[in-house]
Amino acid sequence: MKRATRIERLVDYYEDFAPDYVSTWKDIQHYEKPVRAFLREAVAEGARVLDAGCGPGHLTRDLPPSVEVVGFDIAEGMLEIAREKRPHGAYHRHDYHLPIPRSWGRFDVALALGTLEFCDDLPLVLKNLAGAMRPGGRLLVSIVERRPNVRLHERHARPLSDAELTGVKMYLYTFAEQTDAILASGLLPRSYRLHPGWRHTEYDVDVLYALWDLEVSRGGR
Ligand SMILES: C[S@@+](CC[C@H](N)C(=O)[O-])C[C@H]1O[C@@H](n2cnc3c(N)ncnc32)[C@H](O)[C@@H]1O
Structure with a gap:
């Protein structure tokens, strides 16, 4: 299934959710x-x-x-709620691929949480995120x-769930694939840990996240 079709299905799912x-x-x-804890440590006034x-x-x-928050998502329904709850934030429809x-300007801090399981090209997406960041x-x-x-x-x-998301897949990356993609994007790991992400009720399993605290190299990309 093409990326565009998968994304359309994800949009439908997240609009409803x-x-x-x-x-x-x-x-x-x-x-x-x-x-x-990360936001407390990393976000300074005016960031x-x-x-x-x-x-x-x-x-x-x-x-x-x-703090100037710019959020993006593929699901307009999600963005509408985000705008309502933080009217002075900026929220855009955008695909991280x-x-x-x-x-949008350049950023001091970025989050990509609970979402990269839908990313079919980790090096590309990390490069896109790193490209939006200021040095450091x-x-x-x-x-x-x-x-x-x-x-x-x-x-x-x-495949995530035949019931709700036919054709949509959760993408997983080995530790080596993750580190290769991180370093190729000009990002440096500050810390890494495995952390429970969400409970996959259909399969009765806690999905395990690699949680990376990353820094943009100050030497330029
Ligand atoms: C499980 S929610 C995570 C929301 C929030 N970041 C969190 O951690 O709770 C996944 C979100 O990723 C969005 N998403 C999925 N694929 C995306 C893409 N290619 N570009 C941007 N957002 C995407 C979905 O629309 C959904 O709102």
Whole structure:
């Protein structure tokens, strides 16, 4: 299935999910704590923050008003909620497989959480995100790590759910694929840990994220 068709299906799915996403979010995702800790440490007053695959914007909506939040997502329903909750934020419809528009400016901090499981080309997407950052900028990203000894994690691409998302796959990357893509994008790892991401109820498994705290090299890309 072509990327464009997969994205259309994802859009349909997330449009429907948008109104209930935050209320069910706590049940399906376990990474709120490390995200909040990262934002406390990395976001200074007046910083510019990019929230990639922002959903309804819940991870960055409570940042102080002096912080300029720019979120993007493919699902307009998600963006509408994000705009309503943080009216002074900027929220755009955009696909991370494409370069981040220069007109959005450059960023000090970026998040790409709970979203890169739909990315079919990790080097391309990390390059797009890194290209939007200022030197020394910080990123927190989650990537489903392909691990042969963990159920659901054995294959590079796994159908998510025949019931809701026919043809849409979750993409997984080995540790080596992740580090290659990170370094090729001019990003440097500050820390890495494996962290439970969300519970895949259909398969009764916690999906494991590699949670990367990354820094844009100051020497230029
Ligand atoms: C599980 S939600 C994650 C939302 C939020 N970042 C979080 O961690 O809770 C995944 C989001 O990624 C968005 N998404 C999926 N593919 C995308 C793409 N190619 N470009 C931008 N956003 C995408 C979906 O529309 C959805 O809102």
